[in-house]
Amino acid sequence: MDVKREDRVGIVVFLTPALVLFTLFFIFPIIYLIIISFMQWTGFDTPVFVGWKNYLTIFNDKVFLRSIRNNLIWALCAGFIQVPLAVVAALVLSYRPLGWKIFRTVYFFPKVISAIALATLWAAVYNAQYGLLNGLLRVIGLGHLQTNWLGTLKTAFPSVIIYWLFYIGYYMIIVLADIQGIPEEYYEAAEIDGAGRIRQSLCITLPLAKTSIVTCILLAMIDGLRQFAEVYILTNGGPANRTTVMVLYLYKAMQNYSYGTSSAAAMVLIAIGTVVILTIKNTLGRETF
Protein backbone atom coordinates (compact mmCIF):
# COMPACT_ATOMS: atom_id res chain seq x y z
CA MET A 1 0.00 0.00 0.00
CA ASP A 2 1.06 3.57 -0.46
CA VAL A 3 1.69 5.39 2.77
CA LYS A 4 -1.09 7.72 3.82
CA ARG A 5 -0.33 10.76 5.86
CA GLU A 6 -2.18 9.48 8.93
CA ASP A 7 -0.21 6.21 8.88
CA ARG A 8 3.20 7.87 9.10
CA VAL A 9 3.34 8.09 12.86
CA GLY A 10 2.18 4.50 13.19
CA ILE A 11 4.90 3.24 10.86
CA VAL A 12 7.58 5.03 12.84
CA VAL A 13 6.17 3.76 16.15
CA PHE A 14 6.01 0.18 14.86
CA LEU A 15 9.49 0.15 13.32
CA THR A 16 11.34 1.81 16.17
CA PRO A 17 11.58 -1.08 18.69
CA ALA A 18 12.92 -3.52 16.08
CA LEU A 19 15.32 -0.93 14.69
CA VAL A 20 16.65 -0.04 18.15
CA LEU A 21 17.25 -3.70 19.00
CA PHE A 22 18.81 -4.38 15.59
CA THR A 23 21.13 -1.40 15.96
CA LEU A 24 22.13 -2.33 19.51
CA PHE A 25 22.63 -6.06 18.92
CA PHE A 26 23.70 -6.34 15.28
CA ILE A 27 25.16 -3.09 13.95
CA PHE A 28 26.79 -1.65 17.05
CA PRO A 29 28.51 -4.95 18.04
CA ILE A 30 30.22 -5.27 14.67
CA ILE A 31 31.48 -1.68 14.72
CA TYR A 32 32.60 -2.23 18.30
CA LEU A 33 34.49 -5.41 17.37
CA ILE A 34 36.25 -3.65 14.49
CA ILE A 35 37.46 -0.92 16.85
CA ILE A 36 38.51 -3.23 19.71
CA SER A 37 40.31 -5.56 17.30
CA PHE A 38 42.88 -2.76 16.79
CA MET A 39 43.28 -2.19 20.54
CA GLN A 40 45.12 -3.82 23.37
CA TRP A 41 42.55 -4.14 26.15
CA THR A 42 41.99 -6.35 29.20
CA GLY A 43 38.39 -5.26 29.60
CA PHE A 44 39.31 -3.14 32.66
CA ASP A 45 42.14 -0.77 31.71
CA THR A 46 42.10 1.91 29.00
CA PRO A 47 42.26 0.45 25.47
CA VAL A 48 45.48 1.29 23.62
CA PHE A 49 45.62 1.45 19.81
CA VAL A 50 48.07 -1.18 18.49
CA GLY A 51 47.30 -1.29 14.76
CA TRP A 52 47.33 -4.74 13.16
CA LYS A 53 49.18 -6.36 16.06
CA ASN A 54 46.23 -8.48 17.24
CA TYR A 55 45.68 -9.83 13.74
CA LEU A 56 49.39 -10.66 13.43
CA THR A 57 49.25 -12.40 16.81
CA ILE A 58 46.34 -14.66 15.93
CA PHE A 59 47.60 -15.48 12.44
CA ASN A 60 50.91 -16.53 13.96
CA ASP A 61 49.11 -18.71 16.49
CA LYS A 62 48.97 -22.35 15.38
CA VAL A 63 45.91 -22.90 17.57
CA PHE A 64 43.96 -20.21 15.74
CA LEU A 65 45.02 -21.53 12.35
CA ARG A 66 43.87 -24.98 13.39
CA SER A 67 40.55 -23.60 14.54
CA ILE A 68 40.02 -21.96 11.13
CA ARG A 69 40.86 -25.25 9.45
CA ASN A 70 38.51 -27.18 11.76
CA ASN A 71 35.67 -24.72 11.17
CA LEU A 72 36.11 -24.89 7.41
CA ILE A 73 36.06 -28.69 7.49
CA TRP A 74 32.98 -28.47 9.71
CA ALA A 75 31.20 -26.03 7.39
CA LEU A 76 32.01 -28.11 4.30
CA CYS A 77 30.80 -31.32 5.94
CA ALA A 78 27.61 -29.56 6.99
CA GLY A 79 26.92 -28.05 3.57
CA PHE A 80 28.02 -30.91 1.39
CA ILE A 81 27.43 -34.09 3.42
CA GLN A 82 24.69 -33.25 5.90
CA VAL A 83 22.49 -31.24 3.52
CA PRO A 84 22.78 -33.75 0.62
CA LEU A 85 21.81 -36.52 3.05
CA ALA A 86 18.81 -34.42 4.02
CA VAL A 87 17.93 -33.89 0.35
CA VAL A 88 18.08 -37.63 -0.35
CA ALA A 89 15.86 -38.30 2.67
CA ALA A 90 13.44 -35.61 1.48
CA LEU A 91 13.34 -37.13 -2.02
CA VAL A 92 12.64 -40.58 -0.64
CA LEU A 93 9.94 -39.32 1.74
CA SER A 94 8.33 -37.20 -1.01
CA TYR A 95 7.03 -40.45 -2.55
CA ARG A 96 5.19 -40.98 0.74
CA PRO A 97 6.44 -44.47 1.57
CA LEU A 98 4.80 -46.38 4.40
CA GLY A 99 5.06 -44.38 7.62
CA TRP A 100 6.60 -41.27 6.02
CA LYS A 101 4.98 -38.94 8.53
CA ILE A 102 6.48 -40.91 11.41
CA PHE A 103 9.92 -40.75 9.80
CA ARG A 104 9.49 -37.00 9.33
CA THR A 105 8.52 -36.49 12.98
CA VAL A 106 11.33 -38.63 14.34
CA TYR A 107 14.04 -37.15 12.11
CA PHE A 108 13.23 -33.68 13.39
CA PHE A 109 13.20 -34.80 17.02
CA PRO A 110 16.93 -34.17 17.82
CA LYS A 111 16.50 -30.56 16.72
CA VAL A 112 14.26 -29.82 19.71
CA ILE A 113 16.91 -31.10 22.13
CA SER A 114 19.61 -28.56 22.93
CA ALA A 115 23.12 -28.87 21.53
CA ILE A 116 24.38 -29.03 25.12
CA ALA A 117 22.14 -31.94 26.08
CA LEU A 118 23.00 -33.78 22.86
CA ALA A 119 26.72 -33.21 23.38
CA THR A 120 26.50 -34.44 26.98
CA LEU A 121 24.63 -37.47 25.71
CA TRP A 122 27.31 -38.13 23.09
CA ALA A 123 30.04 -37.76 25.70
CA ALA A 124 28.36 -40.75 27.33
CA VAL A 125 28.22 -42.58 23.99
CA TYR A 126 31.95 -41.98 23.35
CA ASN A 127 33.01 -42.69 26.94
CA ALA A 128 35.98 -45.04 26.93
CA GLN A 129 34.97 -47.33 29.83
CA TYR A 130 31.22 -47.78 29.66
CA GLY A 131 30.16 -45.87 26.55
CA LEU A 132 27.63 -47.03 24.02
CA LEU A 133 30.07 -47.03 21.09
CA ASN A 134 32.75 -49.21 22.67
CA GLY A 135 30.05 -51.50 24.02
CA LEU A 136 28.59 -51.84 20.53
CA LEU A 137 32.03 -52.67 19.10
CA ARG A 138 32.50 -55.41 21.72
CA VAL A 139 29.08 -56.88 20.95
CA ILE A 140 29.71 -57.14 17.21
CA GLY A 141 33.17 -58.62 17.74
CA LEU A 142 35.20 -55.57 16.79
CA GLY A 143 36.46 -55.08 20.35
CA HIS A 144 39.99 -54.37 19.11
CA LEU A 145 38.73 -51.10 17.60
CA GLN A 146 37.71 -49.75 21.01
CA THR A 147 39.44 -46.53 21.89
CA ASN A 148 39.15 -43.39 23.95
CA TRP A 149 37.32 -41.61 21.15
CA LEU A 150 37.51 -38.04 22.48
CA GLY A 151 40.94 -38.37 24.09
CA THR A 152 42.97 -39.73 21.18
CA LEU A 153 44.63 -37.31 18.77
CA LYS A 154 43.46 -39.13 15.65
CA THR A 155 39.84 -39.78 16.58
CA ALA A 156 38.94 -36.68 18.62
CA PHE A 157 38.00 -34.24 15.85
CA PRO A 158 36.19 -36.76 13.62
CA SER A 159 34.24 -37.91 16.70
CA VAL A 160 33.21 -34.37 17.53
CA ILE A 161 31.90 -33.56 14.05
CA ILE A 162 30.56 -36.87 12.76
CA TYR A 163 27.77 -37.48 15.24
CA TRP A 164 25.54 -34.57 14.27
CA LEU A 165 26.02 -35.04 10.49
CA PHE A 166 23.20 -37.58 10.60
CA TYR A 167 20.81 -35.25 12.41
CA ILE A 168 19.25 -34.05 9.20
CA GLY A 169 15.67 -33.40 10.28
CA TYR A 170 15.61 -29.61 10.08
CA TYR A 171 16.97 -29.38 6.54
CA MET A 172 15.01 -32.43 5.44
CA ILE A 173 11.71 -30.81 6.44
CA ILE A 174 12.48 -27.52 4.69
CA VAL A 175 13.40 -29.30 1.44
CA LEU A 176 10.52 -31.79 1.70
CA ALA A 177 8.01 -28.95 2.07
CA ASP A 178 9.41 -27.35 -1.07
CA ILE A 179 9.27 -30.62 -3.01
CA GLN A 180 5.69 -31.27 -1.95
CA GLY A 181 4.74 -27.89 -3.38
CA ILE A 182 5.81 -28.84 -6.91
CA PRO A 183 2.72 -29.26 -9.13
CA GLU A 184 1.78 -32.87 -9.90
CA GLU A 185 1.42 -32.11 -13.65
CA TYR A 186 5.18 -31.86 -14.17
CA TYR A 187 5.58 -35.45 -13.08
CA GLU A 188 2.63 -36.64 -15.14
CA ALA A 189 4.20 -35.07 -18.22
CA ALA A 190 7.54 -36.72 -17.45
CA GLU A 191 5.79 -40.05 -16.91
CA ILE A 192 4.28 -39.81 -20.39
CA ASP A 193 7.73 -39.06 -21.81
CA GLY A 194 8.93 -42.24 -20.14
CA ALA A 195 11.18 -40.74 -17.49
CA GLY A 196 11.76 -43.00 -14.48
CA ARG A 197 11.66 -41.88 -10.88
CA ILE A 198 15.37 -41.22 -10.56
CA ARG A 199 15.35 -39.27 -13.81
CA GLN A 200 12.34 -37.29 -12.54
CA SER A 201 14.09 -36.53 -9.27
CA LEU A 202 17.22 -35.29 -11.02
CA CYS A 203 15.55 -33.31 -13.81
CA ILE A 204 12.40 -31.96 -12.15
CA THR A 205 12.55 -32.11 -8.37
CA LEU A 206 16.10 -30.97 -7.70
CA PRO A 207 16.06 -27.91 -10.01
CA LEU A 208 12.64 -26.81 -8.70
CA ALA A 209 13.67 -27.23 -5.05
CA LYS A 210 16.93 -25.38 -5.61
CA THR A 211 16.10 -22.31 -3.54
CA SER A 212 15.33 -24.29 -0.42
CA ILE A 213 18.40 -26.50 -0.91
CA VAL A 214 20.69 -23.48 -1.25
CA THR A 215 19.07 -21.92 1.83
CA CYS A 216 19.81 -25.11 3.75
CA ILE A 217 23.43 -25.13 2.56
CA LEU A 218 23.81 -21.53 3.76
CA LEU A 219 22.24 -22.22 7.16
CA ALA A 220 24.27 -25.42 7.59
CA MET A 221 27.60 -23.81 6.68
CA ILE A 222 27.04 -20.86 9.01
CA ASP A 223 26.14 -23.39 11.68
CA GLY A 224 29.46 -25.14 11.04
CA LEU A 225 31.34 -21.87 11.40
CA ARG A 226 29.74 -20.82 14.68
CA GLN A 227 30.05 -24.12 16.55
CA PHE A 228 30.82 -23.73 20.22
CA ALA A 229 28.67 -25.70 22.64
CA GLU A 230 29.50 -29.11 21.18
CA VAL A 231 33.25 -28.67 21.42
CA TYR A 232 33.07 -26.87 24.76
CA ILE A 233 31.21 -29.79 26.33
CA LEU A 234 32.88 -32.73 24.58
CA THR A 235 36.57 -31.79 24.58
CA ASN A 236 37.02 -28.10 25.43
CA GLY A 237 39.31 -27.99 22.40
CA GLY A 238 41.61 -30.83 23.43
CA PRO A 239 43.47 -33.12 23.14
CA ALA A 240 46.41 -30.84 22.22
CA ASN A 241 43.99 -28.32 20.64
CA ARG A 242 43.02 -30.84 17.95
CA THR A 243 39.31 -30.00 18.24
CA THR A 244 39.50 -26.24 18.74
CA VAL A 245 37.16 -23.93 16.79
CA MET A 246 37.12 -20.17 16.22
CA VAL A 247 34.38 -19.37 18.74
CA LEU A 248 36.12 -21.44 21.41
CA TYR A 249 39.36 -19.59 20.62
CA LEU A 250 37.77 -16.17 20.95
CA TYR A 251 35.93 -17.27 24.10
CA LYS A 252 39.17 -18.44 25.71
CA ALA A 253 40.97 -15.23 24.67
CA MET A 254 38.17 -13.26 26.30
CA GLN A 255 38.44 -15.34 29.49
CA ASN A 256 42.18 -14.51 29.48
CA TYR A 257 41.35 -10.78 29.31
CA SER A 258 42.84 -10.43 25.81
CA TYR A 259 39.85 -8.53 24.46
CA GLY A 260 41.87 -7.26 21.49
CA THR A 261 42.90 -10.65 20.13
CA SER A 262 39.47 -12.05 20.91
CA SER A 263 37.85 -9.27 18.84
CA ALA A 264 40.31 -9.82 16.00
CA ALA A 265 39.41 -13.53 15.99
CA ALA A 266 35.71 -12.60 15.97
CA MET A 267 36.26 -10.29 12.98
CA VAL A 268 38.07 -13.09 11.12
CA LEU A 269 35.10 -15.36 11.81
CA ILE A 270 32.64 -12.75 10.52
CA ALA A 271 34.82 -12.15 7.45
CA ILE A 272 35.04 -15.87 6.67
CA GLY A 273 31.28 -16.18 7.17
CA THR A 274 30.66 -13.33 4.74
CA VAL A 275 32.99 -14.84 2.14
CA VAL A 276 31.29 -18.22 2.46
CA ILE A 277 27.81 -16.67 2.10
CA LEU A 278 28.78 -14.60 -0.94
CA THR A 279 30.53 -17.56 -2.58
CA ILE A 280 27.51 -19.82 -2.12
CA LYS A 281 25.11 -17.13 -3.33
CA ASN A 282 27.20 -16.35 -6.40
CA THR A 283 27.80 -19.95 -7.42
CA LEU A 284 24.58 -21.70 -6.39
CA GLY A 285 21.89 -19.07 -6.41
CA ARG A 286 20.92 -15.67 -5.07
CA GLU A 287 17.20 -16.18 -4.47
CA THR A 288 17.65 -16.91 -0.78
CA PHE A 289 17.91 -14.73 2.35
Place this chain on the structure above:
Amino acid sequence: MKKRRLSPGAVLLGLGKWTFLIFLFVYAVFPVLWLAVASLKTNGELMANPFSLPQVWQFQNYKKALAVSGIARLMLNSVLVSTAATFLNVLIASMAAYTLSRFRFRGNQVLKVMFSSGILIPLNALMIPYFVLINSLGLYNTMGGLILVYTAIGIPISTFIIMGFMASVPEELEEAAIIDGACFYKRFFTLVFPLSRAGVVTAGTFQFLTCWNEFVYANLLTSSQAVRTVQLGIRYFTNQFATDYVSMYAAIIISILPSIAAYVLFQNQIIAGLTSGALKG
Protein backbone atom coordinates in the same frame (compact mmCIF):
# COMPACT_ATOMS: atom_id res chain seq x y z
CA MET B 1 -3.62 -52.56 -13.41
CA LYS B 2 -0.56 -54.24 -14.85
CA LYS B 3 1.40 -56.05 -12.20
CA ARG B 4 4.90 -54.66 -11.95
CA ARG B 5 7.75 -57.17 -12.20
CA LEU B 6 10.48 -56.35 -9.74
CA SER B 7 13.86 -56.20 -11.40
CA PRO B 8 16.95 -56.95 -9.28
CA GLY B 9 17.85 -53.27 -9.57
CA ALA B 10 14.50 -52.21 -8.15
CA VAL B 11 14.84 -54.66 -5.26
CA LEU B 12 18.30 -53.35 -4.47
CA LEU B 13 17.07 -49.77 -4.64
CA GLY B 14 14.16 -50.58 -2.33
CA LEU B 15 16.49 -52.30 0.10
CA GLY B 16 18.84 -49.33 0.04
CA LYS B 17 15.95 -46.95 0.59
CA TRP B 18 14.62 -48.75 3.66
CA THR B 19 18.09 -49.27 5.14
CA PHE B 20 18.69 -45.53 4.79
CA LEU B 21 15.32 -44.54 6.30
CA ILE B 22 15.61 -46.95 9.21
CA PHE B 23 19.24 -46.07 9.92
CA LEU B 24 18.34 -42.38 10.29
CA PHE B 25 15.33 -43.33 12.43
CA VAL B 26 17.39 -45.44 14.83
CA TYR B 27 20.11 -42.79 14.88
CA ALA B 28 17.66 -40.11 15.95
CA VAL B 29 16.10 -42.03 18.84
CA PHE B 30 18.48 -44.76 19.97
CA PRO B 31 21.03 -42.67 21.94
CA VAL B 32 18.22 -40.95 23.86
CA LEU B 33 16.52 -44.28 24.61
CA TRP B 34 19.84 -45.78 25.66
CA LEU B 35 20.44 -42.88 28.01
CA ALA B 36 16.94 -43.22 29.45
CA VAL B 37 17.51 -46.92 30.17
CA ALA B 38 21.00 -46.29 31.56
CA SER B 39 19.56 -43.64 33.89
CA LEU B 40 17.53 -46.39 35.59
CA LYS B 41 20.47 -48.72 36.26
CA THR B 42 23.07 -48.80 39.02
CA ASN B 43 26.55 -47.51 38.26
CA GLY B 44 27.83 -51.08 38.63
CA GLU B 45 25.40 -52.38 36.03
CA LEU B 46 26.35 -49.60 33.64
CA MET B 47 30.07 -50.40 33.91
CA ALA B 48 29.50 -54.14 33.52
CA ASN B 49 27.34 -53.96 30.40
CA PRO B 50 26.17 -50.75 28.75
CA PHE B 51 23.32 -52.61 27.01
CA SER B 52 21.76 -54.65 29.79
CA LEU B 53 18.37 -53.75 31.18
CA PRO B 54 18.36 -52.82 34.86
CA GLN B 55 17.74 -55.68 37.31
CA VAL B 56 15.70 -53.33 39.44
CA TRP B 57 14.53 -50.03 37.98
CA GLN B 58 16.46 -47.47 40.01
CA PHE B 59 13.97 -44.64 40.28
CA GLN B 60 15.92 -43.17 43.18
CA ASN B 61 18.44 -41.98 40.56
CA TYR B 62 15.83 -39.42 39.61
CA LYS B 63 15.22 -38.36 43.21
CA LYS B 64 18.95 -37.91 43.62
CA ALA B 65 19.20 -36.02 40.33
CA LEU B 66 16.52 -33.58 41.44
CA ALA B 67 18.15 -33.08 44.82
CA VAL B 68 21.76 -32.67 43.67
CA SER B 69 21.26 -30.58 40.54
CA GLY B 70 18.70 -28.07 41.80
CA ILE B 71 17.17 -28.49 38.38
CA ALA B 72 13.66 -27.42 39.39
CA ARG B 73 14.84 -23.86 39.93
CA LEU B 74 16.78 -23.88 36.66
CA MET B 75 13.67 -25.02 34.81
CA LEU B 76 11.59 -22.26 36.33
CA ASN B 77 14.23 -19.72 35.23
CA SER B 78 14.22 -21.17 31.72
CA VAL B 79 10.44 -20.96 31.54
CA LEU B 80 10.42 -17.32 32.71
CA VAL B 81 13.21 -16.20 30.38
CA SER B 82 11.98 -18.09 27.33
CA THR B 83 8.34 -17.03 27.72
CA ALA B 84 9.13 -13.36 28.20
CA ALA B 85 11.68 -13.28 25.37
CA THR B 86 9.29 -15.06 23.02
CA PHE B 87 6.38 -12.75 23.79
CA LEU B 88 8.44 -9.57 23.34
CA ASN B 89 10.23 -10.87 20.27
CA VAL B 90 7.07 -11.88 18.45
CA LEU B 91 5.31 -8.62 19.27
CA ILE B 92 8.20 -6.42 18.12
CA ALA B 93 8.86 -8.54 15.04
CA SER B 94 5.17 -8.51 14.04
CA MET B 95 5.03 -4.74 14.30
CA ALA B 96 8.11 -4.37 12.11
CA ALA B 97 6.87 -7.03 9.70
CA TYR B 98 3.55 -5.19 9.32
CA THR B 99 5.14 -1.94 8.21
CA LEU B 100 7.74 -3.63 6.01
CA SER B 101 5.44 -6.06 4.24
CA ARG B 102 2.45 -3.78 3.63
CA PHE B 103 3.64 -0.21 3.08
CA ARG B 104 5.72 1.22 0.26
CA PHE B 105 8.06 3.85 1.65
CA ARG B 106 11.59 5.00 1.02
CA GLY B 107 14.13 2.69 2.66
CA ASN B 108 11.67 -0.19 2.91
CA GLN B 109 13.77 -2.46 0.66
CA VAL B 110 17.00 -1.52 2.44
CA LEU B 111 15.47 -2.39 5.81
CA LYS B 112 14.19 -5.74 4.51
CA VAL B 113 17.65 -6.68 3.22
CA MET B 114 19.23 -5.46 6.46
CA PHE B 115 16.95 -7.56 8.66
CA SER B 116 17.33 -10.68 6.53
CA SER B 117 21.11 -10.41 6.46
CA GLY B 118 20.99 -10.49 10.26
CA ILE B 119 19.84 -14.11 10.01
CA LEU B 120 23.23 -15.21 8.72
CA ILE B 121 25.48 -13.31 11.14
CA PRO B 122 27.39 -15.81 13.33
CA LEU B 123 26.08 -14.42 16.64
CA ASN B 124 28.57 -16.34 18.76
CA ALA B 125 31.23 -13.97 17.43
CA LEU B 126 29.60 -11.07 19.26
CA MET B 127 30.43 -12.19 22.81
CA ILE B 128 32.57 -9.19 23.75
CA PRO B 129 30.13 -6.51 22.55
CA TYR B 130 27.15 -8.25 24.19
CA PHE B 131 29.09 -8.69 27.42
CA VAL B 132 30.11 -5.02 27.48
CA LEU B 133 26.62 -3.85 26.48
CA ILE B 134 24.77 -5.93 29.08
CA ASN B 135 27.29 -4.94 31.76
CA SER B 136 26.95 -1.25 31.01
CA LEU B 137 23.17 -1.51 31.14
CA GLY B 138 23.59 -3.01 34.61
CA LEU B 139 21.93 -6.23 33.48
CA TYR B 140 24.80 -8.67 34.06
CA ASN B 141 23.62 -11.77 35.94
CA THR B 142 19.95 -10.85 35.67
CA MET B 143 17.12 -12.59 33.86
CA GLY B 144 16.29 -9.20 32.32
CA GLY B 145 19.65 -9.24 30.56
CA LEU B 146 19.02 -12.66 29.07
CA ILE B 147 15.48 -11.69 28.06
CA LEU B 148 16.79 -8.58 26.29
CA VAL B 149 19.51 -10.50 24.43
CA TYR B 150 17.17 -13.32 23.40
CA THR B 151 14.46 -10.92 22.26
CA ALA B 152 16.98 -9.07 20.10
CA ILE B 153 18.82 -11.98 18.48
CA GLY B 154 15.57 -13.50 17.22
CA ILE B 155 14.32 -10.28 15.57
CA PRO B 156 15.71 -10.96 12.05
CA ILE B 157 14.39 -14.51 11.65
CA SER B 158 11.02 -13.76 13.29
CA THR B 159 10.48 -10.63 11.18
CA PHE B 160 11.40 -12.59 8.08
CA ILE B 161 8.96 -15.41 8.83
CA ILE B 162 6.07 -13.11 9.81
CA MET B 163 6.62 -10.81 6.81
CA GLY B 164 6.00 -13.75 4.49
CA PHE B 165 2.63 -14.42 6.11
CA MET B 166 1.57 -10.77 6.33
CA ALA B 167 2.35 -10.14 2.67
CA SER B 168 -0.25 -12.75 1.76
CA VAL B 169 -3.12 -11.01 3.59
CA PRO B 170 -5.12 -9.43 0.70
CA GLU B 171 -4.69 -5.67 0.40
CA GLU B 172 -8.42 -5.26 -0.39
CA LEU B 173 -9.33 -6.37 3.13
CA GLU B 174 -7.25 -3.60 4.59
CA GLU B 175 -8.57 -1.03 2.12
CA ALA B 176 -12.11 -1.98 3.12
CA ALA B 177 -11.15 -1.45 6.76
CA ILE B 178 -9.72 1.97 5.90
CA ILE B 179 -13.02 2.95 4.30
CA ASP B 180 -14.74 1.82 7.50
CA GLY B 181 -12.51 4.30 9.29
CA ALA B 182 -10.12 1.85 10.99
CA CYS B 183 -6.85 3.53 11.97
CA PHE B 184 -3.36 2.08 11.54
CA TYR B 185 -3.27 0.40 14.96
CA LYS B 186 -6.78 -0.98 14.72
CA ARG B 187 -6.03 -2.54 11.31
CA PHE B 188 -2.94 -4.18 12.73
CA PHE B 189 -4.46 -5.54 15.93
CA THR B 190 -7.89 -6.58 14.62
CA LEU B 191 -7.13 -7.54 11.02
CA VAL B 192 -3.59 -8.22 9.85
CA PHE B 193 -2.17 -9.66 13.08
CA PRO B 194 -5.01 -12.18 13.61
CA LEU B 195 -4.94 -13.17 9.94
CA SER B 196 -1.20 -13.92 10.13
CA ARG B 197 -1.62 -16.01 13.26
CA ALA B 198 0.01 -19.05 11.63
CA GLY B 199 3.18 -17.08 10.92
CA VAL B 200 3.25 -15.58 14.39
CA VAL B 201 2.88 -19.01 15.98
CA THR B 202 5.61 -20.46 13.75
CA ALA B 203 8.02 -17.65 14.59
CA GLY B 204 7.06 -17.93 18.26
CA THR B 205 7.68 -21.67 18.36
CA PHE B 206 11.13 -21.26 16.87
CA GLN B 207 11.94 -18.36 19.11
CA PHE B 208 10.90 -20.37 22.18
CA LEU B 209 13.04 -23.36 21.16
CA THR B 210 16.00 -21.05 20.49
CA CYS B 211 15.64 -19.41 23.93
CA TRP B 212 15.11 -22.69 25.75
CA ASN B 213 18.17 -24.28 24.13
CA GLU B 214 20.48 -21.25 24.13
CA PHE B 215 23.77 -21.82 25.89
CA VAL B 216 26.51 -19.42 24.80
CA TYR B 217 25.01 -16.21 26.18
CA ALA B 218 23.41 -17.86 29.19
CA ASN B 219 26.93 -19.00 30.04
CA LEU B 220 28.52 -15.62 29.37
CA LEU B 221 25.99 -13.30 30.98
CA THR B 222 25.09 -15.05 34.24
CA SER B 223 27.12 -16.17 37.23
CA SER B 224 24.76 -17.32 39.96
CA GLN B 225 22.48 -20.32 40.35
CA ALA B 226 19.52 -17.98 40.99
CA VAL B 227 19.33 -16.80 37.38
CA ARG B 228 20.86 -19.74 35.52
CA THR B 229 18.88 -21.62 32.91
CA VAL B 230 18.59 -25.37 32.38
CA GLN B 231 21.23 -25.51 29.64
CA LEU B 232 23.82 -24.14 32.04
CA GLY B 233 22.73 -26.66 34.62
CA ILE B 234 23.61 -29.47 32.22
CA ARG B 235 27.09 -28.05 31.82
CA TYR B 236 27.68 -28.35 35.56
CA PHE B 237 26.22 -31.85 35.91
CA THR B 238 29.64 -33.40 35.22
CA ASN B 239 31.08 -31.51 38.23
CA GLN B 240 28.09 -32.03 40.51
CA PHE B 241 27.71 -35.73 39.96
CA ALA B 242 31.41 -36.61 39.59
CA THR B 243 31.40 -40.38 38.99
CA ASP B 244 27.72 -40.95 39.75
CA TYR B 245 26.95 -41.33 36.05
CA VAL B 246 23.50 -42.83 36.33
CA SER B 247 22.17 -39.92 38.38
CA MET B 248 23.73 -37.50 35.91
CA TYR B 249 21.95 -39.32 33.09
CA ALA B 250 18.72 -39.00 35.03
CA ALA B 251 19.32 -35.25 35.31
CA ILE B 252 19.93 -35.01 31.55
CA ILE B 253 16.70 -36.90 30.86
CA ILE B 254 14.78 -34.59 33.21
CA SER B 255 16.25 -31.57 31.43
CA ILE B 256 15.16 -32.71 27.97
CA LEU B 257 11.72 -33.96 29.01
CA PRO B 258 10.01 -30.56 28.57
CA SER B 259 11.39 -30.26 25.01
CA ILE B 260 10.21 -33.76 24.20
CA ALA B 261 6.78 -33.08 25.72
CA ALA B 262 6.48 -29.79 23.82
CA TYR B 263 7.47 -31.52 20.59
CA VAL B 264 4.96 -34.32 21.06
CA LEU B 265 2.21 -31.77 21.80
CA PHE B 266 3.11 -29.18 19.16
CA GLN B 267 4.72 -31.34 16.47
CA ASN B 268 1.97 -30.57 13.98
CA GLN B 269 2.38 -26.87 14.61
CA ILE B 270 6.16 -27.02 14.32
CA ILE B 271 6.17 -29.12 11.17
CA ALA B 272 3.30 -27.18 9.60
CA GLY B 273 5.22 -23.97 10.29
CA LEU B 274 8.31 -25.31 8.58
CA THR B 275 6.28 -26.80 5.75
CA SER B 276 4.48 -23.55 5.09
CA GLY B 277 7.65 -22.58 3.28
CA ALA B 278 8.28 -19.66 5.58
CA LEU B 279 11.95 -20.53 5.91
CA LYS B 280 12.75 -21.40 2.37
CA GLY B 281 13.46 -17.83 1.45
